[in-house]
Amino acid sequence: MxxxxxxxxxxxxxxxxxxxxxxxxxxxxxxxxxxxxxxxxxxxxxxxxxxxxxxxxxxxxxxxxxxxxxxxxxxxxxxxxxxxxxxxxxxxxxxxxxxxxxxxxxxxxxxxxxxxxxxxxxxxxxxxxxxxxxxxxxxxxxxxxxxxxxxxxxxxxxxxxxxxxxxxxxxxxxxxxxxxxxxxxxxxxxxxxxxxxxxxxxxxxxxxxxxxxxxxxxxxxxxxxxxxxxxxxxxxxxxxxxxxxxxxxxxxxxxxxxxxxxxxxxxxxxxxxxxxxxxxxxxxxxxxRSNDWWGYGPGAHSHVGGTRWWNVKHPSAYAERLVASESPALARENLDEAAKATERVLLELRLREGISIDYLKSINPQAAKPISHFIADGMVNAEDAIRGQLTLTLKGRLLTDALVRDLLG
Ligand SMILES: C[S@@+](CC[C@H](N)C(=O)[O-])C[C@H]1O[C@@H](n2cnc3c(N)ncnc32)[C@H](O)[C@@H]1O
Ligand code: SF4
CATH class of the missing domain: 3.20.20.70 (Aldolase class I)
Known part of the structure; x- marks a missing residue:
């Protein structure tokens, strides 16, 4: 932060x-x-x-x-x-x-x-x-x-x-x-x-x-x-x-x-x-879900169509820029496909609706292996996995970061 x-x-x-x-x-x-x-x-x-x-x-x-x-x-x-x-x-x-x-x-x-x-x-x-x-x-x-x-x-x-x-x-x-x-x-x-x-x-x-x-x-x-x-x-x-x-x-x-x-x-x-x-x-x-947002104000982060930027942090630096009719954005980055995929897994796995297993396999062809371990260990719901969606159980919710690491390979 x-x-x-x-x-x-x-x-x-x-x-x-x-x-x-x-x-x-x-x-x-x-x-x-x-x-x-x-x-x-x-x-x-x-x-x-x-x-x-x-x-x-x-x-x-x-x-x-x-x-x-x-x-x-x-x-x-x-x-x-x-x-x-x-x-x-x-x-x-x-x-x-x-x-x-x-x-x-x-x-x-x-x-x-x-x-x-x-x-x-x-x-x-x-x-x-x-x-x-x-x-x-x-x-x-x-x-x-x-x-x-x-x-x-x-x-x-x-x-x-x-x-x-x-x-x-x-x-x-x-x-x-x-x-x-x-x-x-x-x-x-x-x-x-x-x-x-x-x-x-x-x-x-x-x-x-x-x-x-x-x-x-x-x-x-x-x-x-x-x-x-x-x-x-x-x-x-x-x-x-x-x-x-x-x-x-x-x-x-x-x-x-x-x-x-x-x-x-x-x-x-x-x-x-x-x-x-x-x-x-x-x-x-x-x-x-990685939609578009404009973050207004000092230090705020924005995201539009894969371009992310963030504003200068201090309110006085923010004021200086805007009084001079300049953008308060300090720096920005364009997410490449690999970065977008990592982010999508990190964010969507946190949601109750989970993430599509086909999508996970498309970004990591080896993903089937950790997924079958997660099912065996009770970290994801077996029924949802059968219908193609990876969703967390309570046990999985306690270990999300480790699961994300394994899924990304
Ligand atoms: C900007 S604050 C909420 C509004 C208001 N400033 C307040 O604190 O009542 C947003 C939330 O972030 C959480 N938060 C801030 N620092 C945190 C930390 N170090 N660890 C966990 N939660 C934190 C708090 O729960 C806080 O309610
Ligand atoms: S934003 Fe302010 S009030 Fe809220 S947690 Fe932080 S210091 Fe406390």
Whole structure:
């Protein structure tokens, strides 16, 4: 996350190679907006986000103006590429803490996307939210503007765990935010983290039970990653906190599956469960299925037709580019067929619907061998394999990375 890939220097006009237009009729278009502000930084987080003292004079207002400039630039770049302009199927505001901005400011950005591109009918429009930053008025304003979904950073309900994570939100505000979002008519997702040093299995069960009691539409559960350069990494290195163990993560993943499924949710991606097919995150599915998306904002990544690029990281560098009417893209790369295939296996195997065995054999003629081992070891579903689809069992979900390595040979 903190590290940017290398790539080639991106052109200052942001124009894309003609190859990026190929096959675009088969792909949907999505918008991600990166809002790089947080009131305080949580000890485990290495996202591209800044507290006020780190912003080098960038204000929320100036940032917003530059975000709108990038939307205009994206329209020009995509118009130069395609004869027919696509509307956005989904929009996702992430961060950082998008809800650090006023609701009216988020609404203005959405309005601009609508007027420049248009949204597909029934478009999904999500914002991430820190529970301390939203109330009824805020969420009603978002719903009135066309937002359909809010994803709330709950992480845990256990105060000792929240403390180790350095979370400053008041756990009681999670229930308030969920209730306010529901009364505004928004779909609700909650994010949880498991495997925090010192978190017992019972602590994790308590967080899951609390999340389930909130009756959200969707739950995401992520294992805590110790990201290099974070306060958490320093605490683990110095021995102040224990390194989270793979066994603890696996036990907690199994508990999550058991409790969340028993409450009527189905997994549709390794870390994501939904109450119904209507409440899956269509935005995230678009990434996993390698559709096209424009990532707006500092450090945001984009992908259009096999060309991937990423923006300059700091909000002040981002501002400099856009004020000079230049693209904020720092570098880019064109994925060759082998890279595209690797990525497709990595992403699609994570989905409940899995990946076609014929496709796997087409990219690796030796794939039949590991597949028969996976079936024998109960890591993939035998019945699905007979009908030509490789789908993971719970055991396989715990070992996805190893399976991907074997499949790619
Ligand atoms: C940008 S944050 C969500 C919005 C808001 N900033 C908040 O934290 O409430 C996205 C999610 O990433 C997850 N996340 C961030 N750093 C992580 C890490 N090191 N390991 C696991 N999950 C992490 C958290 O679950 C968090 O809710
Ligand atoms: S987890 Fe969310 S609130 Fe905490 S620093 Fe990261 S982006 Fe900000």
């Amino acid at each position: 903190a590290q940017m890939p290398d790539g080639e220097i991106a052109p200052r006009d942001g124009l894309l190679p003609a190859s990026a237009a190929l096959g675009s009729a088969e792909r949907t278009l999505h918008a991600y907006l990166h809002i790089p502000f947080c009131r305080v930084r949580c000890g485990y987080c290495d996202y591209n986000t800044y507290t006020s003292s780190e912003l080098q004079g960038v204000t929320e207002n100036s940032f917003l103006n530059n975000l709108l400039r990038e939307i205009t630039l994206s329209k020009n770049v995509l118009e130069a590429l395609h004869s027919e302009q696509r509307k956005f199927s989904t929009v996702f505001f992430g961060g950082g803490t998008p809800t650090q901005l006023e609701a009216e400011q988020l609404a203005l950005v959405l309005e601009t996307l609508k007027s420049e591109f248009g949204l597909e009918q029934n478009a999904e429009v999500t914002t991430e939210a820190n529970p301390d930053t939203v109330d009824e008025r805020y969420l009603n304003t978002l719903a009135d503007a066309g937002f359909t979904r809010v994803s709330i950073g709950m992480q845990s309900s256990v105060s000792s765990v929240l403390k180790i994570l350095d979370r400053t939100h008041n756990p009681e505000n999670v229930a308030k935010a969920v209730a306010a979002a529901k009364s505004a008519g928004l779909q609700v997702s909650v994010d949880l983290i498991y495997g925090t040093p010192g978190e017992s299995l019972d602590d994790w069960r308590e967080s899951l039970a609390t999340a389930i009691d909130l009756d959200p539409d969707h739950i995401s559960a992520y294992s805590l990653i110790v990201e290099p350069g974070t306060k958490l990494a320093r605490q683990v290195r110095s021995g102040e906190l224990a390194q989270p163990s793979d066994d603890d993560h696996a036990d907690k993943y199994e508990i999550a599956e058991q409790m969340i499924a028993a409450a009527g949710f189905d997994w549709y991606e390794i870390c994501n469960w939904s109450k119904s097919p209507a409440t899956v995150s269509r935005h995230n599915l678009a990434y996993w």
